[in-house]
Amino acid sequence: MTSTKSATAQACANIALVKYWGKRDSALNLPAASSLSLTLDALRTTTTVTFDDGLTGDEFELDGQAAATGRLGPWLDLVRKRADITTFARVVSENNFPTASGLASSAAAFAALAVAATEAAGLSLGRTELSELARRGSGSAARSIFGGFALMHRGERCDGTDCVAEELLARDEWPLRMVIAVVGGGKKKSVSSRDAMDHCAETSPLYQAWIGCVAKDIDDASSAIMSRDLSALGAVTQGSAMAMHAAAMASRPPVRYWQPSTLRCLDAVEALQESGLHAYPTMDAGPHVKVLTNEEHCEEVATGLRQLEGVSGVIISHAGPGAHLLPSAE
Ligand code: DP6
Numbered sequence: 001m002t003s004t005k006s007a008t009a010q011a012c013a014n015i016a017l018v019k020y021w022g023k024r025d026s027a028l029n030l031p032a033a034s035s036l037s038l039t040l041d042a043l044r045t046t047t048t049v050t051f052d053d054g055l056t057g058d059e060f061e062l063d064g065q066a067a068a069t070g071r072l073g074p075w076l077d078l079v080r081k082r083a084d085i086t087t088f089a090r091v092v093s094e095n096n097f098p099t100a101s102g103l104a105s106s107a108a109a110f111a112a113l114a115v116a117a118t119e120a121a122g123l124s125l126g127r128t129e130l131s132e133l134a135r136r137g138s139g140s141a142a143r144s145i146f147g148g149f150a151l152m153h154r155g156e157r158c159d160g161t162d163c164v165a166e167e168l169l170a171r172d173e174w175p176l177r178m179v180i181a182v183v184g185g186g187k188k189k190s191v192s193s194r195d196a197m198d199h200c201a202e203t204s205p206l207y208q209a210w211i212g213c214v215a216k217d218i219d220d221a222s223s224a225i226m227s228r229d230l231s232a233l234g235a236v237t238q239g240s241a242m243a244m245h246a247a248a249m250a251s252r253p254p255v256r257y258w259q260p261s262t263l264r265c266l267d268a269v270e271a272l273q274e275s276g277l278h279a280y281p282t283m284d285a286g287p288h289v290k291v292l293t294n295e296e297h298c299e300e301v302a303t304g305l306r307q308l309e310g311v312s313g314v315i316i317s318h319a320g321p322g323a324h325l326l327p328s329a330e
Pocket of ligand 1: 107
């Protein structure tokens, strides 16, 4: 008789308003600077982890297809070590959006995994420990453990125990929106954020300048959130994304995620701003443009982006909840 233990969890992607781009320790995946994000309700990953005595290796299925385990195996080893077990796991994950859209997020993936795998392994961890564990899979995942606005601390310790996220403001305390323009017809991104940020740190003459501006951005964004000042938060959001991409573009050879349609979106957002709307763009390791806005202006922002050449879809998202367990489907 084989024995199995299973748990299912759901987590949302998050979009950084102050970006994480560079590490102080690659082995423990410790960021070089703090970051701050908004968890998004519209982009969710649901993951079931089953530790099964009958398995001879870890298995991974994504959106109904067998997939490479990649960094999943070494990450599951961290859970096994902590729980003092040696059993392999079957991991079944589903995104509620097309994985090929380029919006698939390691943040949602490792946050859902952290909650499901620790529960299935019989561990009972608090949010801070879950955030630390999720970070080992992907830095941005530490933030998706929390809902609403999450602040990820750079931390000072070498072991990374203070390198965790916390919730700054719950999602219902400031009903903002993120409008996502999907650009590039769902083409896969060229360079992963992990490889690109390492390459940027090694070769970009602008990398140190980029890191040097993060602490003030974190202070300004945190104050803007506490005082519900969208213009101030938007200015930091836009500035942080542009500074990150400037540093990436100055890498040798360059890392450029922007496509012609990306610029069309940025132009359109600028025009919306000039017409008096709250609309502040940000971008990650891909060509898509995400626009921070409010409840009142989000439809107009979405309409402005939807009509642009090269924009294959527009998603309007509310702020989302933190990673959580779902009732088991037995
Ligand atoms: C541009 O969290 O994917 O989205 O820690 O190496 O897995 P690893 O990196 P990852 O980097 C995210 C980079 C970003 C900005 C952000 O989310 O803060």
